[in-house]
Amino acid sequence: MEKRVVFRSAWLPYALLAPQIAVTVVFFFWPAAQAVWFSFQLQDAFGLRTEFVGLQNFAALFADERYLQSFGTTALFSVMVAFWGIAISLVLAAMADRVIRGALAYKTLLIWPYAVAPAVAGVLWAFLFAPSIGIVTYFLKRAGVDWNWIIHGDQAMLLVIVASVWKQISYNFLFFLAGLQSIPRSLIEAAAIDGAGPARRFWTIVFPLLSPTTFFLLVVNVVYAFFDTFGVIDATTQGGPAQATQILVYKVYNDGVKAADLGGSSAQSVILMFIVIALTVAQFRFVERKVQY
Amino acid sequence: MRIPKLVAALAAAVLFTPAAQAQTEIQFWHSMGGALGEAVNNLAGKFNASQNEYKVVPVFKGTYPVSMTAAIAAFRAGNAPHVLQVFEVGTATMMAAKGAVVPVAKLMADAKEPFEPKAYLPTVAGYYTDLKGNMLSFPFNSSTVMFYINHEAFKKAGLEPKAPKTWKELIAAGEKLKAAGQQCVYTTSWPSWMHIENFSAWHNVPIGTKQNGMGGFDAQFSVNSPLHVRHVAMLGDMSKKGLFTYAGRTNQGDAKFASGECAMASASAGAQATFRKNPKLDWSINFIPYHDDVKGAPQNSIIGGASLWVMGGKKPQEYRGVAKFFAFLSKPDVQMDWHTSTGYVPITLASYELTRKSGFYDRNPGADMPVRQLTNKAPTANSKGLRFGNFVQGREVIEEEMEAVFAGKKDAKTALDDAVKRGNEILAKFQAANR
């Protein structure tokens, strides 16, 4: 899309762009280039000795069971977070679309978790589920469940999924509500006149019309699960127990910062970069194309 | 419009970075939070007051891994601190960084400060000394793992409030405690430190080749020996029977014991400070248990904690200040103060004697147990300590495999074999990067 009427100036546009480009180059491109560079090196912690080793770091990664396991963990985590986040918020949005009274109140009460930092969400849920003192743990134990997420990896995974989904419900809810409210009433009324009940109307008309929103949210939720949940994991399980919650982005941090393994961590960063690029391209090609200006 | 003013104020807040005051300052980065941090500030304050050429500035930089990362980055950017507190598992990394660190022995010799390596407790200093006898870093806060029991829980189960000495006795006591309704019978903090590293030293078996890594970077792990397998299998069995409650990889076990939830716990000597805070807790500190059918057990335990490393690239004048600070820290009365207020062990024989003469151990029975356990016997090649490259990752690997055993997912032999295999890969990587 272009503007018909424009200005011409030899220097002004560059001046206006300069701050953004400067920050972008210094803090985005330069480090990204360094990440690629480091991924080809083997270094000691202090950088006193560096050795160019080509693709050795990448080969080592793909030969490492732990790294491949991290892919699986990340995949499972993202699918669960995206699925439950979308499903629950879709139900809530559909209900909120139906009711006239109290709609604004419900909306306000459901969107405030957006303001909560993922790390804080993690802390809140970790407190509820703490093996010794958690209030939910207490009820689980009374129901006979052996709850101790410090030992049981799948319980730890459940904890971070719950915390992550909880936080994301408000965001998804808003989009679904907006999407629902933009569906022409005439379509729904026509179907009702034809005798379709609410459930049928939902699945045959509403849900298909919501598909751009759903797809968009799918991509956003997956990206959220890949990256923004770092805070949740660091504040609760730190990738444990036994790497059960070690998603890819957490492994990059762990290996780079805690273990000072610059080469391996950078190689992982490069691989993550490719994944992000794929996801972003998917988002823009399949979603943004549908929007008309 | 008010907005430009707001923007200006914000710009000022963002761009204004307080300038550092220049002096013969010694930057000391540490990871002692809370009450321990105050103790460090006291030490520095006393040193600064005792002379006026140098000023030690302690800065709390977060936990050990965070602080070390920050220091490494600072070193790469040319502004590392003078003194850095590094945890024991980072020793190999620091040692390998020739040019980035200055060995303590060299520092003291260059500054002509009197320095007698033999005055330091062998198990303590040995961890941070190279094979030629040169001390590389200054032992600052050393602890060891101890065994604590809850007297009230024991009495309730009809047991004498005396700590079991062997693992057999511990299991027997555990069963009685469980029968009397105790939810958690035994837990541990720092599982690898207690059940692999100290376990090996206490039973005089190696953790790895080349004298536990002190002889070279090409060491390999040997924690999958039959004795290790037997011990971890025992723990897995105890876990299944409810006689062992796994609390996590760090000091999470301390809280479980302090609250009375667990009747027995192995934890750092430094945990005493936490336990003392709960006046209702009736506890005692003891030697860690051993297997009485192993020849040579009990040997001696090894230290944990951290030491002070001197970073390279500073001026001779500043190094003289650091040397004076270390000399100050070695004084018996200073050591006694530090030891009695924190629970960390005294590092010189003289300070140990001074503390004993002052009656502190009479007033606080058990406070000398850590030192006694460390000096139980003269250290052998298996019990001087350990020095493995990238041991932060190495320890995590060991703990992961142990967690699999406790959760009932793997048997002990497979887990420890895997631990050795993965651990050796990490060692190989370290060796390659530090050729």
Place this chain on the structure above:
Amino acid sequence: MVENRPYLTALSHAILILGVLAVAFPLYVTFVASTLTLEQIMAVPMPLVPGDQLIENYSQVLAAGSRKGSAAPVSAMLFNSLVMALAIALGKIAISIIASFAIVYFRFPLRSFFFWMIFVTLMLPVEVRIIPTFKVVSDLGMLNSYVGLTLPLIASATATFLFRQFFLTVPDELTEAARIDGAGPMRFFLDVVLPLSKTSIAALFVIQFIYGWNQYLWPLLITSEESMYTVVIGINRMIVGGDAANEWNLVMATAILALIPPALVVMLMQRWFVKGLVETEK
């Protein structure tokens, strides 16, 4: 609603109320915990009605932080978070709006190139370039400073795109009228474009303020001195605390303090926020 089905309406309300409760439950427990003493929390199960330690806990935490792990006073941390959130929000808006104005309203060589350059940053979230960005900031001496906390996060593709989309809907007639009046581009920007963009700016402010306030990984990496902790990091540092049990009542009080400002911003500016959020991404 098409037909009147009271049963379904009642069900809808029930589900919504359930949803609201489920969403609010962790917050409620957290609030209760922040009003208890540590002993009350450690005694399982903890009470589910608020206790009486509200003033004690909050004043303790604001003045002196937790006694065990990090001892930084939370009031200082709240200030740091505020500076960070405001600087990021205002900074992003400022540099994105002028960059976007340049891209949309000018023709100049390399225009597409710069546009794609900004676009590409969407594919480089900080998590993907953690260590090298840390190294760059460290080399520039910006660790443990407000500049280091905020400057690297100020370039944003989403803000630029939002403005671009909005500018494209501004009628060309306005631009023509301005040129006929002899106004230069900056005059046009200040007098016409900026006032029209008020809603977008407000929406973006909410989103970016929350983004800045809730930053975790970045402050975690570059602050190692207590005086520079933000409140979100402060909570983390209180828990991952060395040699002693966590003071949960204080941690929870800090958590509540940490979420009040962004929650207030969201609730008070709800209308702009929702509008901006839904329209940004589309």
